[in-house]
Amino acid sequence: MGLSVRNVTLVYNAPGGGVLPALGPVTFQIESGSFVSLVGPSGCGKSTLIRILAGLQEPTRGEAFLGDIPISGPSSRVGLMFQDSNLMPWRTVQDNIALPLELGGISKQERYAAVENLLPTLGLSDFGLAYPGELSGGMAQRVAIGRVLIQKPEVLLLDEPFGALDALTREQISVDLLEVWAQYRQTVLMVTHDINEAVLLSDRVLVMSQRPGQIIADIPVTLERPRCLEDIYSDVFGKTAQQVRAAIGR
Amino acid sequence: MGLSVRNVTLVYNAPGGGVLPALGPVTFQIESGSFVSLVGPSGCGKSTLIRILAGLQEPTRGEAFLGDIPISGPSSRVGLMFQDSNLMPWRTVQDNIALPLELGGISKQERYAAVENLLPTLGLSDFGLAYPGELSGGMAQRVAIGRVLIQKPEVLLLDEPFGALDALTREQISVDLLEVWAQYRQTVLMVTHDINEAVLLSDRVLVMSQRPGQIIADIPVTLERPRCLEDIYSDVFGKTAQQVRAAIGR
Amino acid sequence: SAQTPTDLTLFMTFIPNIQFAPVYVAIEKGHFSDAGVNLTIQHGDEPDGLNLIAAGELQFGVIGGEQVILARANERPVVYVYEWFQKFPVGVVAPSQNNIVTAADLKGRKVGIPGLFGASYTGIVALLAANGMTESDIQLDAIGFNAPEVVCLGGVEASVVYINNEPLQIQNRANAGQCGDTTAVNVISISDAADMVSNGLITNEATIAENPELVRNVVAAFDGGVQDSINNPASAYLFSALYVENLLTDEAFETALKTESAAQDEFLATNPDREAIAASRVALLERLSEQFDAETLVQFRVLLNTIDLWDADRLGYSELASWEVTAETLTTMGFLQTQTDLEAAFTNDFLPAE
Amino acid sequence: MQQSTLSTILNPIERDAGAQKLWVRRFIPALVMLMLLLFWQIVTMLEIYPAFIIPPPIDVAEKFYAVLLDGRLWLHTQATLSAVLSGLGVGVTLGLVLGYLIAKHPLLEDSLAPVIISLQSTPIVAYAPLLVIWFGSGPTSKVITSALIVFFPTLMNTVVGIRNVPRPLHDLMRALRASRWQTFTKLEVPAAMPVLIGGLKISATLAVIGAVVGEFISANAGLGFLITLARSQYDTALVIVAVITLAIIARILYWLVTLLERHVLAWQSRARTI
Amino acid sequence: MQQSTLSTILNPIERDAGAQKLWVRRFIPALVMLMLLLFWQIVTMLEIYPAFIIPPPIDVAEKFYAVLLDGRLWLHTQATLSAVLSGLGVGVTLGLVLGYLIAKHPLLEDSLAPVIISLQSTPIVAYAPLLVIWFGSGPTSKVITSALIVFFPTLMNTVVGIRNVPRPLHDLMRALRASRWQTFTKLEVPAAMPVLIGGLKISATLAVIGAVVGEFISANAGLGFLITLARSQYDTALVIVAVITLAIIARILYWLVTLLERHVLAWQSRARTI
Numbered sequence A, B: 001m002g003l004s005v006r007n008v009t010l011v012y013n014a015p016g017g018g019v020l021p022a023l024g025p026v027t028f029q030i031e032s033g034s035f036v037s038l039v040g041p042s043g044c045g046k047s048t049l050i051r052i053l054a055g056l057q058e059p060t061r062g063e064a065f066l067g068d069i070p071i072s073g074p075s076s077r078v079g080l081m082f083q084d085s086n087l088m089p090w091r092t093v094q095d096n097i098a099l100p101l102e103l104g105g106i107s108k109q110e111r112y113a114a115v116e117n118l119l120p121t122l123g124l125s126d127f128g129l130a131y132p133g134e135l136s137g138g139m140a141q142r143v144a145i146g147r148v149l150i151q152k153p154e155v156l157l158l159d160e161p162f163g164a165l166d167a168l169t170r171e172q173i174s175v176d177l178l179e180v181w182a183q184y185r186q187t188v189l190m191v192t193h194d195i196n197e198a199v200l201l202s203d204r205v206l207v208m209s210q211r212p213g214q215i216i217a218d219i220p221v222t223l224e225r226p227r228c229l230e231d232i233y234s235d236v237f238g239k240t241a242q243q244v245r246a247a248i249g250r
Numbered sequence C: 001s002a003q004t005p006t007d008l009t010l011f012m013t014f015i016p017n018i019q020f021a022p023v024y025v026a027i028e029k030g031h032f033s034d035a036g037v038n039l040t041i042q043h044g045d046e047p048d049g050l051n052l053i054a055a056g057e058l059q060f061g062v063i064g065g066e067q068v069i070l071a072r073a074n075e076r077p078v079v080y081v082y083e084w085f086q087k088f089p090v091g092v093v094a095p096s097q098n099n100i101v102t103a104a105d106l107k108g109r110k111v112g113i114p115g116l117f118g119a120s121y122t123g124i125v126a127l128l129a130a131n132g133m134t135e136s137d138i139q140l141d142a143i144g145f146n147a148p149e150v151v152c153l154g155g156v157e158a159s160v161v162y163i164n165n166e167p168l169q170i171q172n173r174a175n176a177g178q179c180g181d182t183t184a185v186n187v188i189s190i191s192d193a194a195d196m197v198s199n200g201l202i203t204n205e206a207t208i209a210e211n212p213e214l215v216r217n218v219v220a221a222f223d224g225g226v227q228d229s230i231n232n233p234a235s236a237y238l239f240s241a242l243y244v245e246n247l248l249t250d251e252a253f254e255t256a257l258k259t260e261s262a263a264q265d266e267f268l269a270t271n272p273d274r275e276a277i278a279a280s281r282v283a284l285l286e287r288l289s290e291q292f293d294a295e296t297l298v299q300f301r302v303l304l305n306t307i308d309l310w311d312a313d314r315l316g317y318s319e320l321a322s323w324e325v326t327a328e329t330l331t332t333m334g335f336l337q338t339q340t341d342l343e344a345a346f347t348n349d350f351l352p353a354e
Numbered sequence D, E: 001m002q003q004s005t006l007s008t009i010l011n012p013i014e015r016d017a018g019a020q021k022l023w024v025r026r027f028i029p030a031l032v033m034l035m036l037l038l039f040w041q042i043v044t045m046l047e048i049y050p051a052f053i054i055p056p057p058i059d060v061a062e063k064f065y066a067v068l069l070d071g072r073l074w075l076h077t078q079a080t081l082s083a084v085l086s087g088l089g090v091g092v093t094l095g096l097v098l099g100y101l102i103a104k105h106p107l108l109e110d111s112l113a114p115v116i117i118s119l120q121s122t123p124i125v126a127y128a129p130l131l132v133i134w135f136g137s138g139p140t141s142k143v144i145t146s147a148l149i150v151f152f153p154t155l156m157n158t159v160v161g162i163r164n165v166p167r168p169l170h171d172l173m174r175a176l177r178a179s180r181w182q183t184f185t186k187l188e189v190p191a192a193m194p195v196l197i198g199g200l201k202i203s204a205t206l207a208v209i210g211a212v213v214g215e216f217i218s219a220n221a222g223l224g225f226l227i228t229l230a231r232s233q234y235d236t237a238l239v240i241v242a243v244i245t246l247a248i249i250a251r252i253l254y255w256l257v258t259l260l261e262r263h264v265l266a267w268q269s270r271a272r273t274i
C-alpha cells in the first residue's frame, strides 16, 4: 500500500484577510513498505500534508492516492498519529490506547490483552488506569503512540511522534518502532525535527521548504537494514545527515 | 535572584489507589544570573519541579526558595513557560503574547509596540492577527515563547521551550534567547530533551533519575561565553555532552 | 362629606369585565366620589383578594358567598355586606339534542366543569343534592374554562358554566354552524333548584368596627351603580367600555347605544316600575339585534343576562336561608368541616334605607 | 479511593482536609435548612402577618402529618410525580435528539428556531382548548406542559455541548473511521457531559413546575390541584404542605442528577491538581 | 472577511459554497414560516375544527391589523416587553453573580441548592398573597416571575461554564499573578462564553413566558392580560394575535443573543478547519 501525491496544494484563509498558501504544490511517491521521513521548517505544511494523506482534509488543488485509489476520506488501512497527543480526558490510559480496537468491535478481553502487551514497551506499565490529566507530557505522547501501534495498520502517518520524549526513551521507542516495522513492513511517513532520527529510521528523507512547503530535496538513505543505534557513527550516516542538514539550510 | 530547593518531594495519588512519589527528594541551588538546564527521563518530575518553583504547586515535603524567600505562590519576578503552549484560543497571536503586559496594566499602544518588536524574532510577522487554531504546532510554541520573553522577568522557568520546533528554528531561537540572556542576565532553568542544546546554552546541566526524580548529576559547562553555534564542534563541548549522556544512561 | 376623599382599593376577581359594570358606572357617575371615596380597582385571584382583605391589607372586595363561609371557617374575619348577585350565576348547559332538560337527565352523563373547586363545583353539588343525587351519579370532567370549545366538539355532553356567558357563546357558535349538530342549548339554572349566596361586597370586621360610616358609604355607592346599570344598560355598557377593552369595536354600535342611553334616561324620568324597566331591556335588545350582528352584540347580551341575576325587589339584601343552603352544600362537598356562625358572616345593616 | 469523587485533593497530606470538607458539605445544607425554619418560626412569632397568610411551622407540620396519614398527600404526590417523570422523559429525550440534530445541522437551527421559540415563549393556556379537546382532562396535558418546559433547556445545552466537542477529537474519530453512532456515544456524549448534566439539572427542576402548571389548567389530582383546592378552601397550611412536597420532589430529582454527575464526571475530579 | 463569522470554510474554493449556504440560511426560515402558514390555512379550510377554535389566518390578520391600528397591541406589548427586559436584566444578573460564586465555592452550592431548587420548582401563585402585599399589583410581580424563571438556567450554565474553564489556563493566569477580576474578565468569561450564551438563549426565551405568567396572576396590562381578556370574551383571534406577538418578542430577543454570539464567538468559526 504505497502513498502518492500529485500537485497537491492547500490554501487557507489568511488571518488578516486574503489567502494563505500553506502547502505545495508537492508531488512525490512513497513505495509500499518503505519508511520515509519528512523534515522541514515549522509552519511549512507538514501537518497539513499528513492530514491530507489521512483523508481528513481535501487539498485545494491536486490529488493524493493511497495505492492507486484517490483519497477521499480516512481509510482503515491508515494509522494516524497527531502532533498533539489528542487523548480523551475521560478515558483511562488503557481505554485511550484501546480506542481503535473498541471502534473495530474487538471484545473487551482481547482489547485489554493487547493493551497489556503494549504498556511495558511504552513504559507505562503502572499507568493503565491513570487518566490523561495525571500524565506527564511525554507519557501522554507515549499513549498516543500506543494508540496508533495497536491498530497494526498498513500505512503509518506519524506527526512528530517523539517530540516530547527524552533522548533515551526516544531512542528506545524508535528502535521498537523499527522492529515492528521490520516485522510488518508498513509504509511509514514520519514528520520529525530530528535529523539523526530521520536518517537512522528512514529509507528516504524528504525535505520541505518554507511555507508554502514544497519538496526541495529527496535524499535516499543507503544504510543497510537492519539498523542499530551504533549506525549513527557510521560514515554513510554522517554523510547523509550532512546532506539533509545542507538541504534544510538552503 | 537565585533559586534553590531543599529536600523537595512531591507525592500524587496513584491511579489505582495508593500513592505515587513523583519527585524527589531533590536539593540544589541555582545562582542568580546563571543558565541551568534540567534533563531527565520522561515522567521523572521535571515539569512538577518547574511548577513548584513557579509557585503553582506546593511540595509535599521540603521547601523551595526564590532568592532567600520561601516560595508560597507565583511571583512577578518569575516568567514561566509551560510544556504545552497553553494559548487562549479566543485571543489572536498578538493578544496572547501581550497578555502579561495587559495584566500588568500596560497601555494598548505600548503593548502592541512590544509585540510588534518581538514577532519577527519569533518568525510570526504575518501572524499577529491569527488565532491559535490557525497555527501549526511549532508556531503555537513560538507564541508561548513570545509570551514569556515579553515579560522580561528576572527568573525564567522554561519547560521544553523548543520541543515542537525544527532544528533550524530551534537554533535560531536559542541563539536569540542567549542574546537576551547575555543582555539581561536572568536566572534561567530550562527543561530540555536535547543534550546539545543543554550543553550549548547552560552554565550547568542537572540530570534527573527515573521517577521519583532525583538529581543524579550536576555537570558544569566550562565553555567560554559568549557562545556560538560552532562551539558544538569544540572539544569541551563534545566532552561535556558525553558526560551528560553518560549520566542519563546510568 | 367635604373633607378630602378617602383613597380606597376595591378588590375584584379576574380581570376587567362587562360583568363589573356597576362598579364602573358608580365611579363614572360619581357615586363613589359623592360618598367621599376615591376608588381604585385591583383585580386578582379570589382567594388572594379575600386573604388581603382579611389581613387588613385591603378593605373592600367583591367575593363569592361560599368563599366567605369557607374563609370565616378558617379564621378570616371578613363580612359580607351587600348581596350583589341575587341569583347564583352557575348552571349547566347542554346542546338540545342531548336531551338534558332537568337535573335528573344528567344521570350518568359526562359533564364538564372548570375544576373541582370554586363556585361551579359548589353549584353542581348543590344542584345534584337538590335533586337527590350526588357527584357519583354523573361523570364530572375537569376541562378548565374551555366549555364552548369542548361542548361544541362533543367532548362532554353538558358542562357547568356561568349561565350569563357560556350558553350565549355556544348559542352564537351554533347559529354560525360551528357547533357540530347543535342548533340550540338547554340551560339548567342552579338558582332554580337551590338558593345560594353568590358574589357580593365584603369588608373586614376591623373596618366595620372602626369605620362603619365608610362601609355605609361604600355600600351606598355600590348600590347606586347596580341600580343604574339595571336601569340603563346602554349607558352602563358605554361606561364599562372605558374600563374593558374590546367592547366597542363598531362605531355605529356606539352611536346607537348613546341614542338608546339618552332615550332610556327620558323613560326613567317617568319613574317606571321594575317590570317596565325589565321590559324596556328586552325591547332594547330586540331593536339592537335588528341592526347589529351577533358578534358585535355578544358582550352587551352578556350584560343583559347578568343584569337578570342582579335584579331583585330589594337590591343587596341577603337572606339567612341562602347562607344555610350554601353552607350545607359545602359540608356535603367536604369543604366545610366545622359548624360556623353564619349570621356573623353577613349583615344587611349597611344597606341604604328603602 | 471511595472519596475520590468528592475530594479533588491529590496530596495525601491534604486528604484530611478533604475528609473534613466532606463533613462540612454534609452538615452545611442541614444547617441552612434549620436556619430557614428558625427564621420562619420567628416571623410567625412576631405576628408580622396573620397566621392565615404565614402559618407557624407547627401548624404546617400537623397538617403534613394529617394528610400523610389519610393518604391524600401520597395520592396527589403520585399523580404529580408520574407526570413529572413522564414529562422529564419525553422532554429530555426530545431535547437531546433535536438538540443533537440541530448541533449537527445549523440549517436545522435556522428552520426550527422560530417554531421552538414560539412554543417556549407562549403560554400553554392559549392552547388549553386544543389540549383539552385532544387529551381530555387526563394526565396527558400535564405531561405535555412538563415536557415542554424541560425540552428547551435540554435542547439548548445539548446544542452547546455537542458543538463544543474539541475538533481534534472529532478528527481522531474520523481518522479511526468511527461510525456516527460510535462518534456519538464514545466522543460526543462524554465530551458534552458537563454541559448536558447542567441542562439536566435545570430540566429536573423545571419539570416539577411544568407539571404543576398543567395541573392548574385542568386536573383533578396532583399537588398543583391540591394547591388550587387548598387555596379555594382557605387552608394555607395545606398550600404550604403541597409546596414543600413539590420542593422535596425537585430536590430529590436534582440529587439524582448529582449522583449521576459524580458517577460520569468522576474523571474530572481525579485528574485535577490541587 | 465580512462573512468570516458565518462561513466556517477556510478553503477559498469552498467559499462559494459558503455564500450559497448563507443564502439558504436566510431563505429556509422564511420558507418554514410560510409552510406553517400554509398548513394553518389548509387546516382551517378543511374545517377540522370550527373557526372559533382555529380561526383562519385571514381573520387573525384582520384582528392583528385592527388592534395594531387602535394602539392597544402596542400598549400591551410595551407593558410585557418592559417586564421581560427588567426580568431578564434582574434574573440574568443574579444568575451570573450567584452562579459564579457557586462555581467558585462548592460549599455554597450545597447550602443554596435547596433554597434555589425550592424557588424554582414551586408555583408562584402559592406566594401570590405575599407578593401582592409586598409589591402591590404593579408590574413588579411580573418582573419577579420573569426574573425567577430566567435566573436558574443562567445560574446553572454559569456554574457549568466557569467550572469547565481549562485548568492549564487557570495556572497560566495564576503564574501571571492575575487579579481575581482579571481572571474573571480575561479568562473565565471568554472561556465560559459558549455555555453562557447557551444559557442566555434559554433565558431570553423563558423571560417572555415568565412575564406572561406574572400577568396571568395579576395585571391590568400586557399581552398575558390580553390573552386572559380575549379568552374571557371568547375572542380566539385576539388570543392568537397576542400569542404571535409574544412569539415575535421572544424571537427578536433570541436573535439579539445570536448577534452577540456571532460577535463574541467569532474566533470559533475563524479557527475551524473544514
Ligand SMILES: Nc1ncnc2c1ncn2[C@@H]1O[C@H](COP(=O)(O)OP(=O)(O)OP(=O)(O)O)[C@@H](O)[C@H]1O
Binding pocket: A012, A013, A020, A022, A041, A042, A043, A044, A045, A046, A047, A048, A049, A083, A211, B133, B134, B135, B136, B137, B138, B139, B164, B166, E010, E271, E272, E273
Ligand atoms: N486551521 C487553519 N487555519 C488557517 N491556517 C492554518 C490552519 N492550520 C494551519 N494553518 C497554517 O498553515 C501553515 C502550515 O501549517 P502546518 O500545521 O501544516 O505546519 P507544520 O509544517 O506542521 O508546522 P510545525 O512543524 O510547526 O508543526 C501554517 O502557516 C499555519 O499558519
Ligand SMILES: Nc1ncnc2c1ncn2[C@@H]1O[C@H](COP(=O)(O)OP(=O)(O)OP(=O)(O)O)[C@@H](O)[C@H]1O
Binding pocket: A133, A134, A135, A136, A137, A138, A139, A164, A166, B012, B013, B020, B022, B041, B042, B043, B044, B045, B046, B047, B048, B049, B083, B211, D010, D271, D272, D273
Ligand atoms: N495531576 C497529576 N496527578 C497525578 N499524577 C501526576 C499528575 N501530574 C503528573 N503526575 C505524575 O507525576 C510524574 C511526573 O510528572 P511530570 O509531568 O513532572 O514529568 P516530566 O518529568 O515533566 O515528564 P515529561 O518529560 O514527559 O514531560 C508522572 O509519573 C506523572 O504520572
Ligand SMILES: [Mg+2]
Binding pocket: A046, A047, A048, A083, A159, B136, B137, B138
Ligand atoms: Mg505540524
Ligand SMILES: [Mg+2]
Binding pocket: A136, A137, A138, B046, B047, B048, B083, B159
Ligand atoms: Mg514535563
